[in-house]
Amino acid sequence: MDSPRPGLARRGFLRGLGGVSLGALLAAGATTASPTASAASPAAAAPARHRFLRVNNIRVHVVEAGTGPLVLLLHGWPETWYSWRHQIPALARAGFRVVVPDQRGYGWTDRPGAVTDYDIEHLVDDITGLIDVLGERQAYVVGHDWGAIVAWHTALLRPERVRAVAALSVPHRWAEPAGSLLPVESLRATYGDHFYIVYFQRPGLSDVDLASDPRTLFRRMLYTGSGDGPGWNAMIPSSGRILDVLAEPTALPAWYTQHDVDTYTAQFRHSGFTGGLNWYRNFDRNWLLTAPWRDSPVRPPALYVVGDRDGIASSPQAQQLLAGPTASVPNLRRAVLLPGAGHWTQQERPTEVTEALLGFLRSV
Template sequence: MPKHHRVSINGISLQITEQGEGPLVLLLHGFPETSYSWRHQIQPLAEAGYRVVAPDQRGYGGTNCPEGIDHYTILHLVGDVVGLIHALGERQAVVVGHDWGAMVAWNTALIRPDVVRGVVGISVPPLPRGPVPPMAAARERFGEDFYQVYFQQPHVAEAELSKDIPATLRKVLAGTRKAAGEGAGGFLGPFAEPDVLPGWLTEADLATFAGQFSTSGFTGGLNWYRNLDRNWELTTAWQDAPITPPSLYISGERDAVRGIYHPDFLDNPDEIVPNLRGVVDIPDSGHWTQQERPAEVNKALLDFLSGL
């Protein structure tokens, strides 16, 4: 059975879920999620012979939420992964991430390839450092209403998302997009709350997530977005550097993120990830891939792990 405990690194205390023995596999969640989003992966990977650890990342769930936007840069997030690997008594890990967790995983493999046996990104592919700051690029491509731009305003998104946390998560995780022009503004405006939850998300699952965000709030996770331009500045030294560890990219075919990043990545994957072992498209899956289609994701992960 998975065990829950805490690990102190880099001045914060991480809440982690751990199961199994063998080569270390880290599972990094996205926004707005916690380590609970890996509930369908932890036991199968552990039973296959791996030591599986899923942390609540900085600012989420049972992990500390440091004050100050500048405590959530990509260097802090990568540092947490490296610190966790070492605190667990290991020298290397396979780092698997979904959504924002994928960005942390890719950047860990880029910045500290010595500690990464392999890297898997789910939903978000590796994103090369662009020629201009990300927020300028986002405004030009998507406009001022783009959610990442909206998240830059301190306290605004927090107020919207925290007003009714269960309703927020119901809309974000299971809601459907309204027709263009319908709905109010903000982040939640375009989402219609579902009448019935999809089969992959139970009321108990939703209550678990809601309880976690009722404790942590949303500021920590939102601060990750508020560092996008700062991250661009901090990673100048890695401009055009390839991600060299063995890698895998998994994408849900109905994932909205796929339309933003997926085609650009496939244009020149060899330049970005020269050791790419495969691209796995998961049919009938949206953005919450490892929760929606766990059997397919688990098979892809185990196939990749067995080849390392």
């Protein structure tokens, strides 16, 4: 397992964490006065700290702020704890204990070597193990993108540990395969070998591609998948270069800065992309592992938030949740469709997402 060296110089360590002081969370990442503000307006940031915890035999880097009921914020791909930079101080000021991990394979958390170390059982065990290490019995579990998948499955498989679940962008059971096929086989049959999830299955290929120019990757990816960009092209071209399907912004949108691009670049130059890609390489394994729960509902109270310019908003599963409770999520309390927002919901619309989360958390 790889992990940050104990002897890392303090300055280099903080640079890798996103340039955050241990006494206060990100002046540059404090919640903005409005979601369209051109620059972050530093609010009185709640005291926060970075630390490492031993969870399920790996060392997990977390950012923690506030006191009160425990809220876990789970990032997606390709992100880190930093994607929640706006919500951390806001939720802490509102009376919650906010803990945001770099999930396994990401940031400064360990990166196990086997692909199967990233299956859904390991990912859910990391969340319940983190709750245990933090000395709690339950938590509010909030996730975005792949973090939403982990949040849904933690609520499904371990409902006694979840006070409530909130998912951003990705609805529950969004990748159901057709007929008797496994998920990757189904995607290959429908879209071909160049569909991005199929492309990600080959170890070493996409890993090298993504790592070749992470600064350009994050500048383009954040723009392309946002409400300001043209939207995803999920097909990787014959060149095999993901950068070739990502649009170059003429100027950065108001919601992210060059500092944000540089922060993600530094974090992924440290961690590489293989850990996150290994989550995708367990699609079929996860489908088989969760077969016994196929007809089981997610029972804890739930919130769903998605941008109307996120392609996943048009999926049948998202449309069903936007219409109200479903058989799979019978205790859905609220669904929020964010006009003009794309995939990076909590970064593009920090004020609206924070308000939705606070309203939901307080209600349950």
